[in-house]
Amino acid sequence: MFLNNNSNYPIGLDISDLSLKLVQLNKIQNKIKIxxxxxxxxxxxxxxxxxxxxxxELIKAIKTLIANPQYGKVSSEEIIACLPETKTxxxxxEIEKTPNPLKEVINQEIEKxxxxxxxxxxxxxxxxxxxxxxxxxxIGVTPKNIVDQYASLLDQAKLSIIALEIESISICRSLLIExxxxxxxxxxxxxxxxxxxxISKAGNYGIIDIGATRTSMIFYSKNTILFTVSMxxxxxxxxxxxxxxxxxxxxxxxxxxxxxxxxxxxAQGVIKNILTDIVKKLIEKIQESLExxxxxFANCGALEQILLCGGGAxxxxxxxxxxxxxxxxxxxxxxxxxxAKIDEEFLKIFNEECIFDLNLLKKNNHISQKPLSITQDSSxxxxxxxxxxxxxxxxxxx
Ligand SMILES: Nc1ncnc2c1ncn2[C@@H]1O[C@H](COP(=O)(O)OP(=O)(O)OP(=O)(O)O)[C@@H](O)[C@H]1O
Ligand SMILES: [Mg+2]
Numbered sequence: 001m002f003l004n005n006n007s008n009y010p011i012g013l014d015i016s017d018l019s020l021k022l023v024q025l026n027k028i029q030n031k032i033k034i035x036x037x038x039x040x041x042x043x044x045x046x047x048x049x050x051x052x053x054x055x056x057e058l059i060k061a062i063k064t065l066i067a068n069p070q071y072g073k074v075s076s077e078e079i080i081a082c083l084p085e086t087k088t089x090x091x092x093x094e095i096e097k098t099p100n101p102l103k104e105v106i107n108q109e110i111e112k113x114x115x116x117x118x119x120x121x122x123x124x125x126x127x128x129x130x131x132x133x134x135x136x137x138x139i140g141v142t143p144k145n146i147v148d149q150y151a152s153l154l155d156q157a158k159l160s161i162i163a164l165e166i167e168s169i170s171i172c173r174s175l176l177i178e179x180x181x182x183x184x185x186x187x188x189x190x191x192x193x194x195x196x197x198x199i200s201k202a203g204n205y206g207i208i209d210i211g212a213t214r215t216s217m218i219f220y221s222k223n224t225i226l227f228t229v230s231m232x233x234x235x236x237x238x239x240x241x242x243x244x245x246x247x248x249x250x251x252x253x254x255x256x257x258x259x260x261x262x263x264x265x266x267a268q269g270v271i272k273n274i275l276t277d278i279v280k281k282l283i284e285k286i287q288e289s290l291e292x293x294x295x296x297f298a299n300c301g302a303l304e305q306i307l308l309c310g311g312g313a314x315x316x317x318x319x320x321x322x323x324x325x326x327x328x329x330x331x332x333x334x335x336x337x338x339x340a341k342i343d344e345e346f347l348k349i350f351n352e353e354c355i356f357d358l359n360l361l362k363k364n365n366h367i368s369q370k371p372l373s374i375t376q377d378s379s380x381x382x383x384x385x386x387x388x389x390x391x392x393x394x395x396x397x398x
Contacts (some may be wrong), residue, residue, distance in 0.1 A: 007035045009163045013388030014171070014382075015058075015150070017047045017084075017213045018236070022065050023385040024074055027393055030383040031340035036072035037382065038351060040065050049213075050084025052149050059157045071349040078389045079159045082167040083150060085209075085216055090166050091116060092226045097133050106137065111264075112180075114141050114359040116195035122147055128224045138224055140166050162392065168218045168228050170387030170396070171209055173334035173394070175307055178223060180203040180394045203304045206290070207333065208322075209383070210312025212236050217286065219293050221300040229289045235284045235312050238275060245274050259374060261316025272317075283325045290326060307333035308382040314376055335383040340391055350379040 007026035014021040019041050026035040040061055066074045074380065075397045093109050107118055114121060121141050129136035147164055152163050172179045207218040215231040235257075241377050243253035260271035262279065286306075294301065306328050308319060313332045323330040336342055357371040 004075070006075035008076060009389065010392040011036075011074060011076055011144040011159075012081050012385045012387065012392070013062070013079050013081040014167075014170075014388065015047070015081055016042075017049065018042050018044065018209060019212065020061055020065050020075070021382055021385040022069065023382060023389040024072070025386075025389045025393060026074060030106050032338065032390070032393060033340050034342075034346070034349075036074045037385075038068040038069035038071065039067050039197065039378075039381070047084075050087045050146065052153055055153055055156065055310075058153060062153075062159075078162050078392075079154055080163045080165060080391050081150060081154065081161070082165050082170055082384055082388055083142050083146060085141055086214055086230070087146045088166045090138070090168055090225055090228060092128060092136055092138050092224055094134055094136050097135060102135075106139065110139060110141060113139075120144055136224075138195075140169075165388060166167075167209075167384055168207075168225055170217065170384045170391065171207060171218065171309060172220055172225060172387070173338070173390050174335050174383045174387035175207060175309060175337065176220070177337055178207065180338040180390055182341070183245075188230060201286050204300055204302065206286075206293075206303050206306040206328070206333065208286070208306065208308050208313075209310040209329065210235065210315070211310045212309065215310070215312065217281075217289055219289070219297070221297060225292070226297055226300070229285070230293075231282055231285050232277055232350040233312070238278060238312075238315075241278065242271060246270070255354055255356040258314070258354045258376070259372065261314075262318055262321060263316040266316070279321060279372050283322065286322060286326060290328075303328055306330040309333045309335065309380045311378070311379040311381045314378075332380055333383065335379045335386050338394075339386070347377070350377050350382070353376050355359040 005026070005028065009022055009025055009027070012023045019039060022036065022038045023034060024036040044060060046057050051121050052058055058061070089213060091113065095105055095109060098105060110123055111118065121143055123139060123141045125137050125139045127135055128138050150164055151161060162299050202222045204221040209216055210233060212235040217229045219226040219244045238257055239250060239253045242248065243250050243254055246253070248256065256267065256271050260266035262272045262275060264272045306322060306326065308330065319330045319332065353373060353375050355371055355373045359369055
């Protein structure tokens with residue numbers, strides 16, 4: 001008799017402006033493993049700031065991604081996808097208990113925070129903490145037109161939608177041990193009221209997702225997201241700055257960025273110097289957000305760690321620079337922390353090679369050098385897709 005080991009779990013699909021990423025997980029004997037994984041870059045203009053501009057091209061790219069993954073085989077047509085981060089809102093609010101129905105009170109609160117009317121949005125909420133006179137409630141809001149656009153896209157691609165999720169929730173689920181298994185806000189249409197199970201060792205984290213087109217910082221304390229803040233940095237902006245300053249092609253600027261980052265010993269610090277202003281603004285925004293956290297959530301205690309994810313987490317020396325500026329432990333988050341221990345061979349699927357010819361940077365230097373090559377671990381760019389796929393196992397299975 002043949003045993004079919006193919007997973008029935010839904011695909012996690014991270015739809016970003018400039019890339020699509022897919023992860024399908026499988027659970028065998030209680031071990032969660034990657035069954036399929038893939039990434040494809042999207043040309044500019046297909047999705048613009050989260051809004052789908054060319055549905056036909058996007059469907060084509062999704063179909064290619066599913067049919068020909070870089071690793072493994074996709075065995076499901078069910079999808080859990082994220083909604084564009086810049087279009088969604090998630091925040092923990094505290095409300096006084098009143099005799100009025102909770103839904104009414106939440107509606108009033110949402111109207112205070114969101115510049116849209118209630119009939120233009122979908123929202124979910126969940127009671128996180130209940131005391132005698134107050135309640136802490138996590139609310140998540142997405143504009144209806146965005147949800148409808150993504151739902152229609154996946155419908156047209158002949159995929160069946162299990163959930164559309166706010167991205168910061170997926171990121172926390174992939175990076176934090178205490179998060180896998182907890183249900184925060186589940187889907188744009190379902191309302192969940194079950195308070196999460198409290199796990200005693202749950203910590204306080206800042207998570208910075210540095211993507212190609214945007215960056216956000218999530219503040220998370222003891223099993224719940226508190227709020228998220230948008231940060232003034234993106235991979236594309238950095239590459240453009242390098243390309244403009246050094247008059248390089250985008251491709252070469254991208255390689256210079258990956259190879260040198262903020263390391264002053266690389267290319268005589270040329271790239272680091274170009275990035276100084278961008279990094280200064282990022283640090284200022286992190287510090288400002290930390291002050292907000294410390295003053296508004298003093299009862300949560302100090303952040304224990306700042307975790308970086310997204311491709312920009314790999315910027316050379318960035319963890320050290322944020323650590324110095326914040327006096328907090330900073331590291332690249334482990335997107336694979338909630339999966340079964342992955343062997344060396346398997347880790348190679350995350351390897352990305354970058355070959356860089358330094359001679360092209362120093363136009364007037366006649367001493368020629370051999371092209372350099374580095375291999376980097378791209379698992380941090382898969383945090384969202386892994387978190388989405390994990391949801392199919394740890395939340396929807398509950
Ligand atoms: N070593 C590195 N140093 C600097 N930047 C890097 C490095 N590796 C990858 N990147 C950048 O990371 C970005 C891609 O990250 P990621 O895949 O997280 O973005 P995305 O999810 O497609 O975009 P977004 O989240 O903004 O929609 C690119 O801009 C890429 O240049
Ligand atoms: Mg991203």
